[in-house]
Amino acid sequence: MDRDDAHELFRLPRERAEVAPGAVHVPDWLSPDRQRELVAACREWSRPPAGLRTVRTPGGGVMTARQVCLGWHWYPYGYARTVVDGDGARVKPFPALLGTLAREAVHAAYGPDRTPGAYDIALVNYYGEQAHMGMHRDSDERADEPVVSLSLGDTCLFRFGNSESRGRPYTDVELRSGDLFVFGGPSRFAYHGVPKVWPGSGSGAVGMERGRLNITLRVSGLQG
Numbered sequence: 001m002d003r004d005d006a007h008e009l010f011r012l013p014r015e016r017a018e019v020a021p022g023a024v025h026v027p028d029w030l031s032p033d034r035q036r037e038l039v040a041a042c043r044e045w046s047r048p049p050a051g052l053r054t055v056r057t058p059g060g061g062v063m064t065a066r067q068v069c070l071g072w073h074w075y076p077y078g079y080a081r082t083v084v085d086g087d088g089a090r091v092k093p094f095p096a097l098l099g100t101l102a103r104e105a106v107h108a109a110y111g112p113d114r115t116p117g118a119y120d121i122a123l124v125n126y127y128g129e130q131a132h133m134g135m136h137r138d139s140d141e142r143a144d145e146p147v148v149s150l151s152l153g154d155t156c157l158f159r160f161g162n163s164e165s166r167g168r169p170y171t172d173v174e175l176r177s178g179d180l181f182v183f184g185g186p187s188r189f190a191y192h193g194v195p196k197v198w199p200g201s202g203s204g205a206v207g208m209e210r211g212r213l214n215i216t217l218r219v220s221g222l223q224g
Contacts, residue, residue: 019160019171022146022185024109029180030150032205038215039152039207041097042124045070049089052126056085064131065194065214070094070122072220077140079121079222094120102217105148109182117145117219127156127212133194135159135166143221146184150215151175153208155201161191177202 014027030038046052046068055063057076071094072079082090102119121141125133138147158181161170170191175181183190197212 020187023183023187026180028178030178035178035206050083050091053086065125065127068124071120098122102148119217121218121220123216125214127197129199135191135193137189141220143219144188145219146182148217149181151179152177152213153202154212155198156194157196159193163190166191
């Protein structure tokens with residue numbers, strides 16, 4: 001798909017969809033004001049200490065999306081209270097704002113009768129023009145509460161797969177600024193990734209001229 005085709009798709013109306021059992025896409029869930037608030041907050045969270053960092057895997061690989069963690073610090077493949085693979089500073093607290101959004105997101109995805117867990121982790125990933133994310137599972141937590149994903153800035157191609165392998169079957173979804181994606185239940189440990197970001201496809205009105213921010217909220221199940 002080239003950029004002109006992508007922009008043509010961006011103009012099509014979108015509806016709430018269950019992509020897989022327990023995996024729900026809610027387009028335009030965040031208001032423009034809330035998006036601007038979150039973009040400004042992400043800038044503050046990214047400042048050192050315990051700020052935005054490049055993630056390196058044990059095998060020597062480097063993630064092209066840069067990351068800052070709140071509440072608990074994620075590193076391949078575990079959690080700590082300090083940035084053990086960075087400046088060693090204590091991780092920033094999990095903001096009450098994100099806890100409220102997580103609860104609202106679970107209700108938006110599954111209905112008002114669903115009781116959300118105690119969300120205490122945020123992973124904020126920044127995608128530049130060439131950044132992507134390989135297929136992976138969010139499986140380092142000791143809880144199976146749904147994962148909440150919020151998108152800001154440029155549009156991406158989000159690939160949502162199955163729980164058995166990184167390959168097919170999978171479904172490709174466009175995530176635009178303000179979109180919500182929640183996956184839990186049978187899809188909680190499904191492989192997923194971001195093969196592509198369309199540079200310049202977002203709106204500067206939310207406070208980002210270029211680039212994509214993804215805020216992923218999780219329940220750790222950890223103590224201490």
